[in-house]
Each structure stands twice: as structure tokens, then as C-alpha cells.
Amino acid sequence: MRPIGGVFFRERDGIDARKLVAKVCDGGRVTTDDARAASGTEVVGFAVHPPRRGFWAIVDSADGALGIGGGAWSKVALAANHLGTDAIWFRSYAIDLALAVYFMRGGTWLRAYAGMADELITRLDGDGVPIHDSQPPRAAGADALLAAVAYDPGDYASGPDAELAARLFALHEALVAGDASAMRACFEAVPDEAISLALGIVRGADRGEWRACVQAAARQVIAAPPRMRVKLQQMTLDEEILRRAGELADTDPALTSLLDHLDAIETDAETRSSHSHPGGVALLADHFHKRDAFERALQCALRLLRRPGPSWSICNYALATLLKRSAGGLELDAVANEVIRRVESRLPDLGQSAVDAITYNLACVLARAGDAARALAALKRCREPTKQNAHPEQDSDLELLWDHPEFRSLVAAPPPAPPTAEEPDDEPVYQVPVAHAEPRFRIALAPHAGDDGALVDRLGGKPNAPTSDFAWPTSPRRPMDFVAQLVGKAGGGTIDLGDIHVLQIFADLEGDFYEPEGNAVIAHRVPCPAVVEPPPTVEIAPVRVMTLEPGFDDRRLRDENADEIEGFDSEAAHSHAWCDKIGGVAVGANLDPDLRDSADRPMRLVLELLSYDDWFLWALFANESFSELALEIVRG
Secondary structure, three states, rough: OEEEEEEEEHHHHHEOOHHHHHHEOOOOEEEEEOOOHHOOOOEEEEEEEEOOEEEEEEEEEOOOOOOOOOOOOOHHHHHHHHHHEEEEEEEEEEOEEEEEEOOOOOOOEEEEEEHHHHHHHHHHOOOOOOOOOOHHHHOOOOHHHHHHHOOOOOOOOOOOHHHHHHHHHHHHHHHOOOOHHHHHHHOOOOOOHHHHHHHHHHHOOOOOOOOHHHHHHHHHOOOOOOOOOOOOOOHHHHHHHHHHHHHOOOOOHHHHHHHHHHHHHHHHHHHHHHOOOHHHHHHHHHHHHHHHOOHHHHHHHHHOOOOOOHHHHHHHHHHHHOOOOOOOOOOHHHHHHHHHHHHHHHHHOOOOOHHHHHHHHHHHHHHOOOOOEEEEEHHOOOOHHHHHHHHHHHHHHHHHOOOOOOOOHHHHHHHHOOOOOOOOOOOOOOOOOOOHHEEEEEEEEEEEEOOOOOOOOOOOOOEEEEOOOOOOOOOOOOOEEEEEEEHHHHHHOOOOOOOEEEEEEEEEOOOOOHHHHHEEEEEEEOOOEOOOOOOHHHHHHHOEEEEEEEEEEEEEHHHHHHHHHOOHHHHHHHHHHHEEEEEEOOOOOOOOOOOOOOOOOOEEEEEEEEOOOOOOEEEEEEEOOOOOEEEEEOOO
């Protein structure tokens, strides 16, 4: 049986086929090869299928499923994380061996399932995954986006091989059989780089005798002293067993024993490294909260509060859980008082926005407990209560305070600030002397809905070209992104570009775009009636149209010692020239002040962009005849 499978991303706003293929095909180079005929060795074909049953699907020609490496922070996990959605990876190796991995918003937290191919296909189908409708590139329908991607030898791997999948399957079978000792032995046989997948198998177990297996393993764990993490950023099997057993605990003493052990391991890891990512206790709290088991959720929250320097979100969560313990009045027992005491001790170390959120909830807890004086004192520390609740006067948690004279003044929205006279600009607009005026256009950028291939001066969209088979520029790693387009007078535009109809900038925004091989300038010297579709891995940036305002720079800024010219306000002239513009004088500390062409003649500024990104200044230069062009991308 040939391996089959795919990667499925849950549909949500902001996801499209180009964005998906750009995220998951990174590391390769998009080619003009036919994706349907790609061998899956030197060139891998990808088919991105439009949403069916709420999922996008990506199937490749290598062996049916894009690689997930060891699982945690793999390309699929990162894509799910960056896109804010869920991803599901599936591969069948044979009739009796298949693997499915669920990435809930990516990252390190995943669930994995191993078993017979038909069993997992049935599971996926039940979860709405369009497993039957997602074909490889050779059989994909016309509605699929196809891409052929070349990788360096050994760079493209499809994820767990059959040997590792078999080990994960053995781990799954031990769980199903309820054999705790065999489960531990199978886990030990998994290589370190795939531990997250093995943990995912334990986390995903949901049939057979898995409960008995987890409970038996947990008894073995707590019978010995806690085994602390060796690799601080990696959860251990003990932690996962304790967490799952905690979900199954049928008595409070049993849960307390499990929490003691789990908390000791996590606290040790967190103390030794702030990047240890402990999470079992917090996940248990969330588990109980979702099931309205608020007393148990509070037990978990209190463990987190007792750790050194708990975050503001933990403080706020503990108070919110207190509020859900019961309807009506709240009893301030030992647990509640410890929560309040620990939360109040953290307030001096937190910012005001965190203090606002916490003290509002603290006021709610104290009011529900019948302590109006302390509730009002807490509410006084919340500077903007209406940001926490738009109508505090209707918040039933604060009902005890509704008739209190101070309450309405505390929760009233602040009156609007009176209008103030516009202060005069301390720095008047720089007046460029006529004798030194250098013509320029100041650029204003505005969003543009509709035609993303309009023949206008703009950032983003799709490029115009003489024909639709325009050769898209590429960096050494991938097709470049389309950055900007200027339309010359020869092409019906406003800007004098000599015989150039359309001038364009491309750059590899995912790579070293500031290096020469990471960007390209294209000059079309003939009409450009065509609109070019980007390669499948290139996202289409939103269009921002340029509006050009005529004006002047002071050409004295070009003088090497401009700061020393008597009577010349160099700082004001620089400020005036510091803008997105066409023409004028290039300004920027790291720009070459005397850029020259191949004949050693000075080049002039065509375009300068300051606001395109937060770190770099983009400046395009040309010689007098526009036969040579040079793009400088430097720290601004």
C-alpha cells in the first residue's frame, strides 16, 4: 500500500490557499515544473484544496503528507500557530499502520493517534476532516492550487518514518491494553527528538483500558520521589501521566496527591528556567473550569499562585474562579483568604492595566462575601472600571455596593476632556530657497479596495507586465514578494521615468531582502496591459495607492558639509526631506551619499520609502537616462 495522507487546516478568516502554501512550503524553491507530474524526490508537488466541511487540505506528491518532524514546533505546528487555527496531520503507512496528529493552534501541545488505517480514517471523517475528498496533485481537481517546489537533497522529509510510527503504535497498544509497564517501556524506545509525539499518544488515548493504564502508571509515579526534568523545556512522561490521572481522580485526596507530585516537578523546572513551559497544573485547572468543577480548578489555581512571582493572569484567574464557587454569597474560608492575600501581595509589582483587571474582580469577590468596606477599597484601586465592565452599576457581583454613596462616583465614566486649542507647531514648515529647490512628490498612502492589478502607483497587489508569462523574480530560496510599482509618463503616469512604462520593486521579505540577491528592480519599457498572478507561495499584499503631492527639497542637503553652511538650518531641511517621496534628495544616515553609475556619474533618487517597514529605509536610484537602476535597503 502506497503511503497516503495530508495536512488539514481548520477554515477561518484570513486564511487562503496562497498563505497556506507559503507557510508550509518554506525551505524550498517554487519552480515552473508541473506539480501533477512531480516525482516527490527532487521536486515535490503540492495540491491545496479549497475548504470542504470546514477544512483546507494540503496533499503532496512525496508520500501523501507534509512533514511534521518530531511534532512540536514543526512547520505544520508553526503554520497553525501563526494562522491562529487548528491543523491535523495524517499519514497511512500500510493497512495496519497509520498516524494522525492534532495541533490545536500549533506549538508544543498536540494529541496523536496511532492505529489501523481504516480506524483513523473513520476518526478523521467523524471530526469533519475531508479525508476522502483530498487528492494528491496528479489527481487534484481544477479548484486546487498547485505548486511544484524544489528542495536541496535531504531537505524535504515527510515526517515520522514507518519505524517510528510503529513504535508510537506499540505505545498506543500498551495504553489500550491497560499495561502500564509495557507503556513505559514503549515510551523509552521512542527517540528523544520524537518525545512530543509520544506524549501526544498518551494525551490522545481515549479507548480500551487507557484509564486503568494511566491510573496504574500514576500510582507508580507517586510511590517514588518526584523525578525532575532533565531537559527543562520538555515535559516528561511522569507529568503527562499525572495530568491525565488528575482528570480521572475520583476523590479530592487522590487529586491532592497527584497535584503535589506534579506541582513539585513543574515548580522545580520553572525555578531553574523561565523557559521551562510547565503546564500540567494550568491545563488541569482549565479542564476542571470547563466542566464547572470550580473547587478543583481553585485547587490548581492556588498551586500556581504559590509559585514565585505568579503572573497577573494567574492572579485574575484565581479570583474569577472564586467568583464561580457558588451562586449568591461567598464564604471567605481558608482557601479564599489565601487567594486574596497572595493576589494582593502581587499588586505592587504589576502595571496599572493588570491592577485594574485584578482589583475589579477582587472588589466583586469581597462584595459577594458581604464586606462592603474592603470591596470599595479594592474598587478605588481600579482606575478604569468601565473597561472591565461597561456597566458596573448592573454587575450583580457588586450589588452590595449599588446604593453606597461612593459607588456611583467610582464607576462613573470620566467626563470627556474639554477641547483644547490646537497648539501651534513649534517648528514652522521649512521654506526651501528657490535657488536650491529640488523638485519632489511627497507620497501619501491609502488603502484601496477592488482592483489589485490597477495600473497605478502603489504598494502591494499584483504587478502589471507586458504579458502574463512575465518571469517572476526569485531569491536563492523562494519567489520574491511584490513590493511597489511606479507608472512612468511613458505608461500614462505622473512620474518622469524616461522611457520606462512601469518600474517595480520585488524582495524576499521572508529572507535577507536587504542583500543584493534578496531583491530585484524590474523596468518595463513597453506597455503593460497584463496583470500577473503571483506564484502559489507568494501572498498578495493589500494595495496601498500612492497620492503624490508636489513640493521641493533643499539640494544643499547633498553638500558633504551641509551642517557647516552658514545660515543653513540643516536639521529643519532634513526633517522636511524625511518622508515617503518620489524624487528630491535622499536622506538617511546609512545611505551612500554619492551613489554612482557604471560610468562614474552621480545617480538621482527615484523613490524613498520610510514607512514601508519599522526598521529599514528603501531608496531607489537611477542614472540620468534611466538605463541603470540601484536599490538601497538600509537601516533607517
